Each structure stands twice: as C-alpha cells, then as structure tokens.
Amino acid sequence: MSHGQQTDSERKPQVTVVVVTYQSRNTIGATLDSLRESCDAGLAVVVVDNASNDGTADFVAAHAPWATLVRGQGNIGFGRGCNRGFDLVATPYVLLLNPDAVIAADALTRLLTFMEQNPQVGICGPAVQEPSGELQPTGALPDPWKIMLRPILPGWAERDMRHVVPGERPQATDWVCGSIMLLRWKMIEEIGRFDPRFFLYFEETDLCRRARRAGWEIWTVGEAVAEHVNAASAKATGAHMMWDTIAEHYFRSRFYYLIKHFGWPAAVTAELGELLLMTVRAAGERLRGRSYKSLGLRLRSPILKLPVFPD
Structure with missing residues (x-):
C-alpha cells in the first residue's frame, strides 16, 4: 500500500x-x-x-x-x-x-x-x-x-x-x-x-x-x-426559557418524565408541592414588599398534564 x-x-x-x-x-x-x-x-x-x-x-x-x-x-x-x-x-x-x-x-x-x-x-x-x-x-x-x-x-x-x-x-x-x-x-x-x-x-x-x-x-x-x-x-426579550411560549412543552414533558421514572404519586406530589411552596414564597415576598412573578407565570402553564402530539 x-x-x-x-x-x-x-x-x-x-x-x-x-x-x-x-x-x-x-x-x-x-x-x-x-x-x-x-x-x-x-x-x-x-x-x-x-x-x-x-x-x-x-x-x-x-x-x-x-x-x-x-x-x-x-x-x-x-x-x-x-x-x-x-x-x-x-x-x-x-x-x-x-x-x-x-x-x-x-x-x-x-x-x-x-x-x-x-x-x-x-x-x-x-x-x-x-x-x-x-x-x-x-x-x-x-x-x-x-x-x-x-x-x-x-x-x-x-x-x-x-x-x-x-x-x-x-x-x-x-x-x-x-x-x-x-x-x-x-x-x-x-x-x-x-x-x-x-x-x-x-x-x-x-x-x-x-x-x-x-x-x-x-x-x-x-x-x-x-x-x-x-x-x-x-x-432577546429577557424572558426565561421556562416562561415563554415553550412552557407548554417544558412542563408537560417534565410531568411525563416524573411519572415515567418515579411514578404517578411522586409526580403529582412534586407538581402540587411546587405550587404550594411557590405560593408560600410569594406570600413571603409580598410581606417584604417584593413581587414574585414566577407564581402567576407557573399558574398559566400546564399543570398535571402530559405531552400532546399533533396529528
């Protein structure tokens, strides 16, 4: 060669x-x-x-x-x-x-x-x-x-x-x-x-x-x-990845990931527990005269929902 x-x-x-x-x-x-x-x-x-x-x-x-x-x-x-x-x-x-x-x-x-x-x-x-x-x-x-x-x-x-x-x-x-x-x-x-x-x-x-x-x-x-x-x-708009239009996919995928690897009870507990603790934090921030916008944004995102595929 x-x-x-x-x-x-x-x-x-x-x-x-x-x-x-x-x-x-x-x-x-x-x-x-x-x-x-x-x-x-x-x-x-x-x-x-x-x-x-x-x-x-x-x-x-x-x-x-x-x-x-x-x-x-x-x-x-x-x-x-x-x-x-x-x-x-x-x-x-x-x-x-x-x-x-x-x-x-x-x-x-x-x-x-x-x-x-x-x-x-x-x-x-x-x-x-x-x-x-x-x-x-x-x-x-x-x-x-x-x-x-x-x-x-x-x-x-x-x-x-x-x-x-x-x-x-x-x-x-x-x-x-x-x-x-x-x-x-x-x-x-x-x-x-x-x-x-x-x-x-x-x-x-x-x-x-x-x-x-x-x-x-x-x-x-x-x-x-x-x-x-x-x-x-x-x-470019200053928005966090999880809170823009792709939040629809992010939270649905996260919920499915939790169900798949940890089971329904753990997945539901994690989602609802997160919301509860976000509410607690929002209350604490309000007492300090500060805002906590993440709670409102999270409430407008999918909760306890699985991914949906287009036809």
Whole structure:
C-alpha cells in the first residue's frame, strides 16, 4: 500500500451527525459550515427538517449538498426527529447537534478520541459556550424532591449542578445537555432510542437516566469546546426559557418524565408541592414588599398534564 493510502476501514465514517431543524433558516448555515471540514474527512451528516415553512430545507439542500436531507411532513418534535435521523446511522457514534450550535473539527476529534479510549462511556459532551460567555450546565438528574423544593431552596436543589469550563479535564456526570452530545451507537442499540412521547424537553434527560441505569457512564470533555446560541429569542426579550411560549412543552414533558421514572404519586406530589411552596414564597415576598412573578407565570402553564402530539 502506497504512502497515504487508506484502507476501507480507515475511510469508513466513524460519526454521523444528526441535526433536527425547525424554522432554522437563520442559524443552520453556520452549523453546516462548522461541519464541512469534518465532512470532507469522512463525517456523515443527516439533517431532519420538521416541515419548516421558512425555507430551511431548501437552504440545506442548496448550501450543503454533501449532507443527507430528510424532509418531514410535520413538526414531530426533537426526539422523534432524532429517531428519524437514527434510521440512517451506520457508524459507531452519532453526534446530536442543534441547528444553532457550532463545533469545529478538532473539538469533534477530541470527543471521538475520548470515547474510543473509554469504552464504558455511552455519552459525552463538550464545554458549550454561548456568545455572551455563559457556559452550559451539567450535573445531577432532576427528581421530585429537587423540583418541589426549588422555589424555597434553590441552592440545595441545584447544589449538584456546575458549568463545564473550557479546557478542564474530563469529568463524570449524570446529565449533559442535548444541544451537543456524542452517543455510542452500541448504547443506543442496548437502551433504545429517544422516547417518542417527549415532544420537546426532557428527552435527553430521560435518555441519560436510562443510560446510567443500564451501567453506561456519562462524561463531560472540557478540552472540546463548542458554541451554542441557547434560547436566543427568549434571551432577546429577557424572558426565561421556562416562561415563554415553550412552557407548554417544558412542563408537560417534565410531568411525563416524573411519572415515567418515579411514578404517578411522586409526580403529582412534586407538581402540587411546587405550587404550594411557590405560593408560600410569594406570600413571603409580598410581606417584604417584593413581587414574585414566577407564581402567576407557573399558574398559566400546564399543570398535571402530559405531552400532546399533533396529528
């Protein structure tokens, strides 16, 4: 074999990137551009468009003909969209990447190298930095107690959460954000794909919990750095992610997550207990002459309701 000639196994892609888009025309270009170098080196890219009406699919087809485009007939949500992309995966690893996330070739290589060197790891994620400099969190999985007590004990409820700092050494964790995560396909074959009953939010939380339960490890790899514009529209208006229009999905998914992993009694107790303690806190804030808008916003969001999928 001549110098520089690759074997078939060396040419075979090791990673398939799955990007699920919906109304992503303004951000998907940068995402695809960040993947082009890796794609030239053998990376496989699948874009699943959930029937965007802003021209996302046509833009992807023209801007990145090297990517496989799957045009959906409707908005089936993030998890179901990923599952549809999984149908086209024929590699040992799959990278989930939001259409407003950017990861360079060297960062992806660092993630892949870490997974190759640690076969017990099923999921890993990079340090994810927003343009503002904020870092995305990682840490413990939510449970009924943390959700219920957070209104009055936020420090305790979030005590196991931290930010992944760029450059830090790999660290074990229980959960990484689904905006950018590298999955071992062997793990997916063992524990199953995303639960299709989640429309949006908590689908990756559910996946991480199932992975940990099956004995797979989850790690952060801070030496790999990516960028993500998280909830850009909400940040532009100053609204918190949970209180804008997507609250409809967030709280329904959270309730289903609690039922699935902790049972109906715990899920109902957590939701109603949260409301009770938010009421207590609101009363305390009023006595201090301060407002507590979170209670009113929460009361306008779904309570004890499960996800609903469009036809």
